Amino acid sequence: MRTRGLSWLLAVVLALPSFASGADITALRGARIIDGTGRKPIENGVIVLEGSRIKAIGPAGEVKVPKNARAIDVSNRTIMPGILSAHSHVGLVAKGKNRDDAYVRDNVLTALDQFEQYGVTGIVSLGLNRDLIYDVRAEQRAGKLGGATVYVGDRGLGVMKGAPPLPHADDQLYQPKDPNEARQLVRAAAARKPDILKIWVDDLFGSSPKMDRAIYRAIIEEAHRQHLKVAAHVFYLEDAKRLVSDGIDVLAHSVRDQHVDGELISMMKAKKTFYVATLAVEESFFGFADHPDWVQERFLAEALTPEQKADLTDAGYKGKVEANPAVAIERKAMDNVLYNVKALRDAGVDIALGTDSGGNPYRIQGWAEHRELQLMVKAGLTPMQAIMAGTKGSARLIGAKDRGTLEKGKRADLLVLAANPLDDIANTQKLVSIWHDGREIAPRVPASGKTALR
Numbered sequence: 001m002r003t004r005g006l007s008w009l010l011a012v013v014l015a016l017p018s019f020a021s022g023a024d025i026t027a028l029r030g031a032r033i034i035d036g037t038g039r040k041p042i043e044n045g046v047i048v049l050e051g052s053r054i055k056a057i058g059p060a061g062e063v064k065v066p067k068n069a070r071a072i073d074v075s076n077r078t079i080m081p082g083i084l085s086a087h088s089h090v091g092l093v094a095k096g097k098n099r100d101d102a103y104v105r106d107n108v109l110t111a112l113d114q115f116e117q118y119g120v121t122g123i124v125s126l127g128l129n130r131d132l133i134y135d136v137r138a139e140q141r142a143g144k145l146g147g148a149t150v151y152v153g154d155r156g157l158g159v160m161k162g163a164p165p166l167p168h169a170d171d172q173l174y175q176p177k178d179p180n181e182a183r184q185l186v187r188a189a190a191a192r193k194p195d196i197l198k199i200w201v202d203d204l205f206g207s208s209p210k211m212d213r214a215i216y217r218a219i220i221e222e223a224h225r226q227h228l229k230v231a232a233h234v235f236y237l238e239d240a241k242r243l244v245s246d247g248i249d250v251l252a253h254s255v256r257d258q259h260v261d262g263e264l265i266s267m268m269k270a271k272k273t274f275y276v277a278t279l280a281v282e283e284s285f286f287g288f289a290d291h292p293d294w295v296q297e298r299f300l301a302e303a304l305t306p307e308q309k310a311d312l313t314d315a316g317y318k319g320k321v322e323a324n325p326a327v328a329i330e331r332k333a334m335d336n337v338l339y340n341v342k343a344l345r346d347a348g349v350d351i352a353l354g355t356d357s358g359g360n361p362y363r364i365q366g367w368a369e370h371r372e373l374q375l376m377v378k379a380g381l382t383p384m385q386a387i388m389a390g391t392k393g394s395a396r397l398i399g400a401k402d403r404g405t406l407e408k409g410k411r412a413d414l415l416v417l418a419a420n421p422l423d424d425i426a427n428t429q430k431l432v433s434i435w436h437d438g439r440e441i442a443p444r445v446p447a448s449g450k451t452a453l454r
Contacts (some may be wrong), residue, residue: 024438025050027065030075032420033057036391036405038384041422047079049412052438057406077432078160078420081406082121082385082413083369084394087231087252087276087354090133090150092127092166093361096307098117100167103130111358111365112147114303117444118366119428121413121436122149124354124398126231126252127156127198128164128172130395136193146439151398153231154189156198157219159183163200163233164206179218186219190226196250197223197400200233201243205329213242218248231276250274252354253281254337265347274397276354277341279375284362285330288312289321299429299445303367311361342380352397353390366444373425383425412438418447
């Protein structure tokens with residue numbers, strides 16, 4: 001259920017002014033501003049918001065604040081762009097499990113609200129979508145619906161008796177049998193005007209068929225004819241090389257079986273292929289068993305459904321994890337993914353942030369995006385590089401030229417933080433306020449530690 005009694009009603013009432021007149025002007029004054037471009041932060045900065053856009057931004061002495069602006073003192077705070085996830089999911093989990101009946105409107109809207117309340121102002125729902133997502137997208141773009149801005153990866157194209165191995169309704173996935181059918185299905189998807197397409201190229205640790213190269217070549221070629229990018233679920237280095245050679249636009253997961261090599265790096269740079277590391281995916285297999293204390297931390301706890309929390313705190317959970325044969329593979333893969341994102345970033349490959357959040361009950365929407373930033377820094381990226389991947393990088397992958405950085409004329413999507421994430425990337429969790437399309441959103445867990453919008 002999406003409603004949560006009186007607290008939910010309060011949230012709705014608080015949100016009602018969010019679609020008010022676009023002429024409202026607000027000035028946020030005194031904060032350190034990380035604009036997402038990689039430039040040095042602005043100290044004692046000012047951002048003027050007019051409706052859904054940034055009217056002006058810069059040092060306090062250089063920005064003229066209109067007399068009719070509502071001024072908000074954010075001294076000793078840090079402002080950064082809203083986080084964008086280039087690989088997430090909605091509507092795949094209900095009552096703590098992956099279910100084929102989970103993809104309903106109420107569940108989708110609940111997920112988008114949660115993302116937004118965690119400072120994730122936009123997501124790519126990368127595959128396994130039902131067509132109702134297009135209605136949600138249209139309502140958002142018309143200003144009639146809140147939540148994280150959704151970009152649609154349509155149904156996606158997988159393999160019969162193979163990936164993706166999730167329960168799903170018949171209208172959530174295409175499974176082409178040959179290249180001709182693949183082209184037809186791409187054209188059918190293109191008619192709905194998705195933002196990107198998704199394919200699954202993986203044999204699930206050797207347990208299932210892998211998509212034939214002739215089929216994914218046909219998908220990529222037809223998608224490009226339809227002016228659509230294609231993102232690939234991938235695990236193995238050799239598959240990544242074939243995909244990049246055949247023109248894939250995005251590797252939607254890390255190369256996980258081994259370290260990337262110079263050949264792949266050169267190919268990705270030449271073809272301008274994006275890399276979405278999804279470091280949190282590997283950790284999701286064992287992280288909660290290794291760190292049972294996480295579930296007691298409010299920033300995670302408030303993102304969990306009762307079913308998820310009961311599962312993660314069950315006395316048998318750790319044993320269940322240790323008995324899973326995939327966990328040993330994923331622990332080894334974790335070392336590879338940390339190495340690979342650093343190697344690719346150092347080589348100049350385009351990096352975007354994604355987490356596969358919402359893909360299963362252990363990939364927690366909203367929380368996972370902040371954890372991904374921490375894992376990027378653990379891998380060796382600087383906090384600034386991690387922030388850029390989760391803002392500018394994801395926006396470039398999506399093709400969203402109106403967001404991802406804080407600049408005049410762009411969308412007013414920003415996070416006000418109680419502490420500087422350049423000092424400690426975990427400070428992205430210290431949310432004071434969230435601004436999305438110029439609307440102020442109360443964080444699910446504000447920096448005060450009190451819970452909001454629940």
